[in-house]
Amino acid sequence: MTPETPDPRVQAWSPVCQAVALLLGPYAEVVLHDAVRDEVLAIWNPMTARAPGDPSLLGELDRLGPSAPDVYGPYPKLLPDGRRLSSVSAVLRDADGTPSAVLCVNLDRGPLEQASALLAAFAAPTAPRPAPLFERDWTERMNDVIGGYVRAHGRPPERLTREDRIAVLRRLDRAGVLAVRRAVPAVATALKVSRSTVYTLLADLKADPGDDLDPTEPEPGPHADPRSDLDPPEPGPTPRPAAQPRTTR
Structure with a gap:
């Protein structure tokens, strides 16, 4: 050649x-x-x-x-x-x-190995989350609950079933998130549903509280401070005054 x-x-x-x-x-x-x-x-x-x-x-x-x-x-x-x-x-x-x-x-x-090592270093947390900075951040608790459920079940929020969403709302309620003012709009955004859907699911949840305790589910974090901007309780029926005993004159 x-x-x-x-x-x-x-x-x-x-x-x-x-x-x-x-x-x-x-x-x-x-x-x-x-x-x-x-x-x-x-x-x-x-x-x-x-x-x-x-x-x-x-x-x-x-x-x-x-x-x-x-x-x-x-x-x-x-x-x-x-x-x-x-x-x-x-x-x-x-x-x-x-x-x-x-x-x-x-x-x-x-x-490729250098890029993999760099990405792994960015992806791995280097220190625990400082609890005092987040103990009153209810959005962090909301994200932990919803994100944890999504990762555990392998379905994105928009593909969750009605039963899935009720289970998520039950866990949010245990974590104290639903007691916080303006929580419902944030939850609706995170679950990719409308506010009316969340209110409907909450009504169903109250009608049938049930129990979906999962042994792998982490314990919920501390509830929100009672002095935070909570929704005022819904007014209930006015109690009737107790009857006074009749006396004989």
Whole structure:
């Protein structure tokens, strides 16, 4: 093979190799090996000093039968500088099924591992939540109850059933959230329903208080301060004065 007469396998597979290198570069090395002479045919985004014509050291490819798998990996590799790679190799056969070339893609895992570690550091809490700062924040308790229910049941708020919403309202009531003024609009927004729906569900809840205690449910936090802006109690019927005993004069 000379520059004037390039190897037909390079001509055939070069667009594929270049496309993979452009998509994954500069973090992927693409190598096309000669399965007959066991040497490098071409290389894109080289990660080492090897070049076309260098030994490939592929092994005994002639032992691969026509029914053997043609794609191997991803499998791990390590570079001298300590970088870890994920590699895939594909055996390319000629018209009669004989291995003709091997296409290898070596992906540098370093940037992915660094990004994963960075995201994990941001996602993990580094200190417990300071209770004195949030003991009167009823919105935090509301979010804990609703968010905890959503995560435990694997359904977003808009997909909760009527029974789910009643169960959530029961837990909010135990946590003291429903006793706080302006709680209903906030709960309706969090559950993605209308205020009238929440009031209807609260009426159903009062009619049938039930009990949905969940052994995995955390204990509700402290209730809101009784001096906070609570809704005034609904006026009930005026009690009739007790009858006075009649006396004989």
